[in-house]
Amino acid sequence: MTNKILLGSALGLAAVIAAPASAQSRLPAAVVAVVDTDRIYAECTACRAALSQLQSQATQLQSRQQALSGPIETEGQAIQTAINALPQAQRANPPATLTTRIQRWEQSRATAQQELQRLQQNLQSTQANVRRQIDARLGPIISTVMTSRGATVAVDTQATLARSPSIDVTNDVLAQINSQLPSVSVTPLPPQQQQTAPGR
Numbered sequence: 001m002t003n004k005i006l007l008g009s010a011l012g013l014a015a016v017i018a019a020p021a022s023a024q025s026r027l028p029a030a031v032v033a034v035v036d037t038d039r040i041y042a043e044c045t046a047c048r049a050a051l052s053q054l055q056s057q058a059t060q061l062q063s064r065q066q067a068l069s070g071p072i073e074t075e076g077q078a079i080q081t082a083i084n085a086l087p088q089a090q091r092a093n094p095p096a097t098l099t100t101r102i103q104r105w106e107q108s109r110a111t112a113q114q115e116l117q118r119l120q121q122n123l124q125s126t127q128a129n130v131r132r133q134i135d136a137r138l139g140p141i142i143s144t145v146m147t148s149r150g151a152t153v154a155v156d157t158q159a160t161l162a163r164s165p166s167i168d169v170t171n172d173v174l175a176q177i178n179s180q181l182p183s184v185s186v187t188p189l190p191p192q193q194q195q196t197a198p199g200r
Contacts, residue, residue, distance in 0.1 A: 033151035034163050035142055036170040041134070044177050046184045050130045053186040057126065061119050068112040075105050125188035133184040137177060145172045 041047050082098055083091055094102070146154040149169055157163065157170075 028152070030153045031151045032153045032155060033146050033149055033167055033169045034155055034157050034160055035145075035173050036157040036168065037138070038158065039170055040138065040174055040177065044134070044174060044181070046177070046181050047134060050134075050184050050186050054123070054127060054130065057123050057186075061116075061123055064119060065116055068116065072105070072109050072112060075108070079105055122188055126186060129189045130184055130186060132189070134177075134181065137181045138173070141173055141176045141180065145169050145176065148172075 079098070079102055082101075083094060086094060086098075142154050146152075146169070149172070151167075151169070154169075157168070
């Protein structure tokens with residue numbers, strides 16, 4: 001998974017410029033700062049640690065999926081072979097022993113699907129929780145850096161066509177988020193927040 005998929009897309013970073021008291025007054029010239037949020041999500045200390053754990057959880061999910069699907073697929077093929085071996089007239093109504101076998105196989109498949117769905121939802125909730133924690137700190141940090149550097153607008157580098165390196169404040173933002181948010185909880189969202197999580 002890429003950093004964007006596991007940690008989510010960057011915040012909208014445009015800062016609002018307060019309008020002058022008089023509606024007739026001209027707005028001051030904007031001073032723009034740019035932030036490379038892709039780099040923040042890839043390089044911040046908490047981001048790296050969280051990404052490593054999320055990748056591990058995704059690998060565990062994939063391994064569990066393979067462990068469950070193998071026996072179910074093998075049994076399904078064996079059942080189909082048994083059905084094909086029946087006379088044509090009996091295939092629509094197999095013997096009781098084969099019917100019971102089919103029912104057990106269907107139950108096993110349904111149980112496996114439910115488990116995998118639960119694990120997938122758990123991973124998605126964890127991803128959302130990691131993103132929420134990082135975004136909650138990143139927005140205020142960007143605003144603080146923007147103000148301290150004398151800028152009135154902050155934009156993501158992805159929203160620019162060309163820019164001067166002199167207006168890039170990514171290093172400042174990265175240093176502050178590493179200081180203020182050295183780690184995040186790589187756990188699912190609290191139950192009361194899961195209903196409103198993005199994509200749910």
